[in-house]
Amino acid sequence: MSRPRWFAVRQDLSPSRKRLLGMTAFLLPLLLWSIVSYVPFIWHPNIKVIDPGEVSWLRPGLQIPRADFAKEVATAQATGARVPTGERANPIYLPAPHSVARALYTAFTTKPVLRGDLWLHESLAMSLKTIFWGFILSSAIGVPLGILCGAFVSASRLTEPFVDFVRYMPAPAFGALMVAVLGIHLEPKVAIIVIGTFFQQVLVVANTVRKVDCSLIEAAQTLGAKRRQLVLRVLLPASLPDLYNDLRILLGWAWTYLIVAEVIGVSSGITFFINQQAKYRNFDNVYAAILIIGFIGLATDQILAWIGDRLFAWKNPRPSRVRTFVTRLFAGRDVLLFPDKPTA
Amino acid sequence: MVKTSDTLLDHLRPSPVVAARFAKIKERPVVLEIDRLGRQFPGEHGPITALRDISLQVHRRELVCVIGPSGCGKSTLIRIIAGLDDPTSGRMLVDGKETSGPCPERGMVFQGYTLFPWLTVKRNVMFGLQMAGRPASEAEREARQWIDLVGLSKFSDNYPHQLSGGMKQRVAIARALAPNPRVLLMDEPFGALDAQTRAQMQSHLLEIWRNVDVTILFITHDLDEAIFLADRIVVLKANPGEIQEIIEVPVPRPRSLDQVHSPEFQATRRRLDELIHPKLHTPAEHLPIIRLTQAGDDVE
Incomplete structure (x- = not known):
């Protein structure tokens, strides 16, 4: 008796495998979402400004694309002004899983x-x-x-x-x-x-x-x-x-x-x-x-x-x-x- | 049992007892009469004749089997008699009255069971009675008797999907008999069953038939089944479907499975074989394209 296979054309799977796959179907997107949200070097195309330094138009909490921020940093360094600092962030339209989970309650x-x-x-x-x-x-x-x-x-x-x-x-x-x-x-x-x-x-x-x-x-x-x-x-x-x-x-x-x-x-x-x-x-x-x-x-x-x-x-x-x-x-x-x- | 076919076919002549039985049956009134029935289907190159000039008289409480090669129109014939298809010519009489269209006086058992899957066994059997406007309590009492007769009293509250093929077909027989039909039409009812169940169902059908006043027209392609069940066998031939011969089965009743080896049975069997498979009795020629298997030894 050979072990039942995961991929057999039009063959039914055991209920436990079906359950497992069904749960994975939900967990996989969640995992992807978590990786994108919590691993700082993946995606995070923006910089969230912490300290605007001496760049006039930056405000704390403002998000700008990384390239723009790098340009500002470069100009600040060139002119000898105080350099702005910030951390990598995802766009505001992609909140992290935990904040959405919290919102499931707070939305009410x-x-x-x-x-x-x-x-x-x-x-x-x-x-x-x-x-x-x-x-x-x-x-x-x-x-x-x-x-x-x-x-x-x-x-x-x-x-x-x-x-x-x-x-x-x-x-x-x-x-x-x-x-x-x-x-x-x-x-x-x-x-x-x-x-x-x-x-x-x-x-x-x-x-x-x-x-x-x-x-x-x-x-x-x-x-x-x-x-x-x-x-x-x-x-x-x-x-x-x-x-x-x-x-x-x-x-x-x-x-x-x-x-x-x-x-x-x-x-x-x-x-x-x-x-x-x-x-x-x-x-x-x-x-x-x-x-x-x-x-x-x-x-x-x-x-x-x-x-x-x-x-x-x-x-x-x-x-x-x-x-x-x-x-x-x-x-x-x-x-x-x-x-x-x-x-x- | 080494016999030449000629002496074997002598046994087709019924014994005095069987002959007397046939004489008695012929005295009974004719329940179902079909008169020069024909059916044509439109085809690409003009109409195709499925049935031509089928005339048959079935007497009360007679069991008639219809056999024939596939495509001879036996199913068309029974569908016409059931009223599910219209003949293009000829007429049909039940108890001497011309009739057409489906009607509970001609009950039908289909090959594919066709039980109503949403109804329990009991409610399936009650269906015809309720269609006739019988009150539920009376219908239920009567249905129970029919279920007892086919031996399924333990299953009367089960759904069809919980039953085996043989049991389903017994329910179908009970359901068709419940509205008290004059003729019970059976279209290869045991065709989908395995050999053992089929043999059981054949005996069972004969037993039911002994107890019920009903005339049966039974379609099959199984020669042994036809001989085992029938008083008379109507042999159809194909293209166009016509009656080739009507054989009075010389095997005495009550029938039992042992009779399969009796000379009467074998003689009938031989005769049917000749009528239906004439080609089998001449040596076959193989096309050159077919590679015949050779195992490499001389064992055949």
């Missing part, structure tokens, strides 16, 4: 700069509200329509060419229009998410329903199922696990449109927070906010996947709970996208 306690601006948690709540309504509205129409298109060719021919056409129009292009029609507050933002999600949703759902094995329909027909029953008792339950996964993926899509939606009309939500913090050059808060979006996305997706596994137990043998959760968390997209593959 950073007072809004202007009166009327929102705190981080308020911004987040607003974003979640926007995405919730956008996704619910889109799904309420998109899913049934997609199922109809998947079930009936006539419905598909009637809607899909047009849907396919609109799908190519970038949702942000409707921004100005939506503001004109729906005002400047929540409504146009929800509308952008709906426009961004809905048309994809119809096509994706229709495709999923079409993928249901035709022989199941035939079997149901020989058992006396009529049109309505074929849709509701066969097509729908047969495609439900895949539909559920489609919706999870589309929810990720909706998050992308959120960022666009939030800058139209009155800028709001997490995007406003990020823009505002960037304006005041609090880049650690910017990173923190982006990371928080990532965490929220990952967490919702994992929770939905976990619920899905329990809802559709007929698809998988029931796995042990905690273990699968951890495996899934680090085992990567293949488990997220194709959950009917055995996970353990």
